[in-house]
Amino acid sequence: MRKIKNMKEKITGIISILSSIIWTIIALYFLVESSVNSDKYISLGILVSSISVMLYVIWTNYSIINSSKLKKMDIDIQLLKKELEKKELEKKLNEYK
Incomplete structure (x- = not known):
């Protein structure tokens, strides 16, 4: 497309x-x-x-x-945010254990 x-x-x-x-x-x-x-x-x-x-x-x-480069950067940023959220949630989970 x-x-x-x-x-x-x-x-x-x-x-x-x-x-x-x-x-x-x-x-x-x-x-x-x-x-x-x-x-x-x-x-x-x-x-x-x-x-x-x-x-x-x-x-x-x-x-x-160059929208393809911008889209790739957006995807990378979203991926990094999700990884940070995951680490924070794992840290909170470990604190409650």
């Missing part, structure tokens, strides 16, 4: 970065060719949002955060 989710995240990341590259090119074209100021502001807004999407996708490695 995780493999399918990773594939979906990669496909979504690829689509996001390709569409943001296309929108960046379109916005740059309209910025250069536009004669009306309001069109330049709209193009500038599209340009900024497109660049931010590209940066997000690149910085987060196609939006895959």
Whole structure:
């Protein structure tokens, strides 16, 4: 199941970065060719949002955060807590004997 989710995240990341590259090119074209100021502001807004999407996708490695490492750490922490609880309970049991 995780493999399918990773594939979906990669496909979504690829689509996001390709569409943001296309929108960046379109916005740059309209910025250069536009004669009306309001069109330049709209193009500038599209340009900024497109660049931010590209940066997000690149910085987060196609939006895959190392969740497997975090899950493993959580499992290890839970295991350590259970071991500590077990030792405390054994200690209390030994005190009552």
